[in-house]
Amino acid sequence: MVKALLIAAPKSGSGKTTVTLGLLRALKRRGLAVRAAKSGPDYIDPAFHAAACGAESVNLDSWSMAPDLMAGLLAPAAGSDILIIESAMGLFDGADGPEGRTGASADIAAALGIPVVLVMDCSGQSQSAGAVLHGFASLRPGVRVAGTILNQVASPRHARGIRAAVAPLGIPVLGQLGRDDTLTLPERHLGLVQAGEHADLETRLEQLADAAEAHLDIDGLLAAAADITLPADTATALTPPGQRIALARDAAFSFTYAHLIGGWRAAGAEITFFSPLADEAPPEGCDACWLPGGYPELHAPALAAATGFKAGLARFARTRPVHGECGGYMVLGRTLTDAEGTIHPMADLLSHATSYARRRMTLGYRRAVMGEALSFAAAGQVLRGHEFHYATVCDPGSDAPVARLTDGWGEELGLAGGRRGPVSGTFFHVIAAEAAPA
Structure with a gap:
């Protein structure tokens, strides 16, 4: 109480x-x-x-x-x-x-x-x-x-x-x-x-x-x-993507929900933080990598120059799942164009390209019906979350989509995100898995 x-x-x-x-x-x-x-x-x-x-x-x-x-x-x-x-x-x-x-x-x-x-x-x-x-x-x-x-x-x-x-x-x-x-x-x-x-x-x-x-x-x-009156136990909103999760955390990757991390830990997962801006790769001892949202558009030159991070991420992704949300999704693509129009090479693990020079505000809830299974969601599972960004996709690439989206008012938004092998990413931030109907 x-x-x-x-x-x-x-x-x-x-x-x-x-x-x-x-x-x-x-x-x-x-x-x-x-x-x-x-x-x-x-x-x-x-x-x-x-x-x-x-x-x-x-x-x-x-x-x-x-x-x-x-x-x-x-x-x-x-x-x-x-x-x-x-x-x-x-x-x-x-x-x-x-x-x-x-x-x-x-x-x-x-x-x-x-x-x-x-x-x-x-x-x-x-x-x-x-x-x-x-x-x-x-x-x-x-x-x-x-x-x-x-x-x-x-x-x-x-x-x-x-x-x-x-x-x-x-x-x-x-x-x-x-x-x-x-x-x-x-x-x-x-x-x-x-x-x-x-x-x-x-x-x-x-x-x-x-x-x-x-x-x-x-x-x-x-x-x-x-x-x-409150329950005795912390709840888990989303299945952990792995037992040992490498989670990017620095000024470019800072938008992680506390309830997700708390739920993953409550479910027995271990979280290890690393900094792409410090040119750190996902730790080899981990079995999944999560790139959250943040402000990569403000740090695009440093991320482009982080060759150790990008090489280590590519090595990690050959055998283990990597997922990026919003800013993380931008960094997983081929390039990121900053506000001045300068094009910066990113991880190139997905084929899309994003731009902060061609800005358009995108804001709202998202209901996502997942396509193929990911490390944290089954095929056909419904996740709920939101989008909040100004960057746009300037080249959609050729990767398979991750999910089919509707907004908070039930309007169809079509297919979204990209997946190539164990690498996936979307612009929407997951908040929780939708409970199955009783």
Whole structure:
């Protein structure tokens, strides 16, 4: 059992991450055992959570994960003093699916009985904020808004107008933040610049905690949290690709879901990290290699020059499975064209070529029906995940496809990915295997 709270908002950009990070660090300062999680497929925010509270944060996604899997992934939080879950987008934003399986953060609040604190960006409105809060609090039975935090408040007069409109609702105001650009974190094309790239991250987290202590009702937020019961064991979302997995990890390969690694380890697999940017090859003692997503387009010259990595990867792939997701898929191809139009040779283990110069945003959930069996999926098995990238395939090559895709609304997207022998890759990131129908 653990006390839990969901930090949500009416829309993206309302200040959820700022509030969440400040609250996590402020609670840690008080000596509490704090855990965090992120609703949705965002793999960047959990690293900030972990830095703020000192414990690993996981992703929860009601579209990709069955309810028992989501609850199982929170098992390590049992016994902690408080669990803070950060919402994605707006509280009710999701995709097509049956009730409770839309990907909306509200699904998690309803399924686990977690109270919601709504962070409202009040810029450009005053008393109308009361109507927004009323709508969010009353839209869906089973989702309880236990409080609100007013953000981007311009003046005491501005605050008085909002508080007067909110008061009749009986929903407490648990904090108020003014306009302060120093509390924002820098962004990149796929969201925040990653936690590991901030030399001053600790300073920023301390500043956010100072703001939380000064402007949030932390005792009120703790009181708003509710006890939830969690399973005893961590769940496995995806079959391990091997018993001993070589996993690329550095600035070019950083998008790995904590719940996948945790599940693989819980299933008995061993994980060995290696760095392609340091010209390291997959360790010979491993029996599978996984190249996750990241930012290979920002490190294309270094990857092109990493002859030891590429030769070792080719040697590894002669006898053992190699799979690449998104950035990893790009590196497995023949070439990668960077933003300036320079073409860089990649591993050439698959025949496609990708380009970051010809950018097009691709974003959304993916349901993948697998073709031939892979090391982590049977033929015909259904996997759920998402795509989030700007790079494009400029030459599809001639490899056999990996899967047939539909999006989160059931629209057919056709065949995707490539496979040649034991090497495979796709642009979509796997979140979990779909449970077979009962």
